[in-house]
Amino acid sequence: MSLIKILAIVGSLRKDSYNRQLAMLAKEIVGDRAEFEILEYSDVPLLNQDIEFPPPEPVKRVREAAKAADGIWFFTPEYNHFFPGVLKNLIDWLSLPAGKERPVLIGKPAAISGTTTGMHATACAQDALVTLISYINMDVMNAPRLTIPYILEQVDEGGRVTLTKSRKYLERQADAFLAFVRKRVEDAEREAAKA
Numbered sequence: 001m002s003l004i005k006i007l008a009i010v011g012s013l014r015k016d017s018y019n020r021q022l023a024m025l026a027k028e029i030v031g032d033r034a035e036f037e038i039l040e041y042s043d044v045p046l047l048n049q050d051i052e053f054p055p056p057e058p059v060k061r062v063r064e065a066a067k068a069a070d071g072i073w074f075f076t077p078e079y080n081h082f083f084p085g086v087l088k089n090l091i092d093w094l095s096l097p098a099g100k101e102r103p104v105l106i107g108k109p110a111a112i113s114g115t116t117t118g119m120h121a122t123a124c125a126q127d128a129l130v131t132l133i134s135y136i137n138m139d140v141m142n143a144p145r146l147t148i149p150y151i152l153e154q155v156d157e158g159g160r161v162t163l164t165k166s167r168k169y170l171e172r173q174a175d176a177f178l179a180f181v182r183k184r185v186e187d188a189e190r191e192a193a194k195a
C-alpha cells in the first residue's frame with residue numbers, strides 16, 4: 001500500500017484560525033505516516049445552479065483534491081451551534097456529481113475535530129456536520145471525535161495554539177483515523193485484486 005493521503009478541510013477562512021492551527025498540528029503529529037494537505041477553498045463561489053455547468057475552476061480544483069484523498073479530516077469552528085456556512089457551501093459543491101462520475105465524497109472516510117473560544121467546544125456543530133456528511137454517504141469515524149473548548153487557555157502570548165492539555169487527544173485521534181483509513185484502502189485493494 002502506498003502512503004495514504006489525508007485532506008484536511010478547515011471550516012474557517014480566518015487567516016489565524018484556531019481550527020486551521022489545529023489542522024497544522026495534526027499534520028505535524030501525522031508526520032511521515034501519510035500525505036497531509038490543507039484544502040484552500042476561499043475562492044469557491046456560492047453555489048448557484050446557474051453556474052453548475054461547466055463547473056467554475058475553483059470547484060474543479062477542490063473536486064480533484066477531494067477525489068485524490070483517501071480520507072477527509074474536518075476541523076471546524078462553531079457558529080451559532082452549527083458549522084460555518086462556508087463549509088456547507090463547499091460540501092454542497094462536492095456533493096454534486098461531476099459529469100458521469102459519482103460525487104467525490106461518497107464512501108470517503110471522514111474524521112471531525114473542532115475548537116472554539118467558548119464552552120461548547122463545537123459539539124453541536126459536529127453533530128450537524130455528521131448529519132450532513134452521513135446523508136451524502138461519507139464513511140464517518142464517529143469515535144473518537146475531538147472537541148476542544150476554551151482554546152484561548154491553550155495559546156501562547158502570540159496567539160499560537162500550543163495545545164498543552166489536549167495534544168494527547170489529537171494524537172489519539174490521528175492514530176485512530178490513520179488506522180481507519182488504512183483499513184478501508186486495504187479492503188478496497190483486496191476487492192480490486194479479486195475482481
Ligand SMILES: Cc1cc2nc3c(=O)[nH]c(=O)nc-3n(C[C@H](O)[C@H](O)[C@H](O)COP(=O)(O)O)c2cc1C
Pocket residue numbers: 012013014016017018019020076077078079080081082115116117118119120121122
Ligand atoms: C457568527 C459567530 C457565531 C459563533 N457562535 C459560536 C457558538 O455557537 N459556539 C461557540 O462555542 N463559539 C461560537 N463562536 C466563536 C467561535 O467559535 C470563535 O470565534 C472561533 O475562534 C472561530 O474559529 P476559528 O478561530 O477557527 O476561526 C461564534 C463566532 C461567530 C463569528
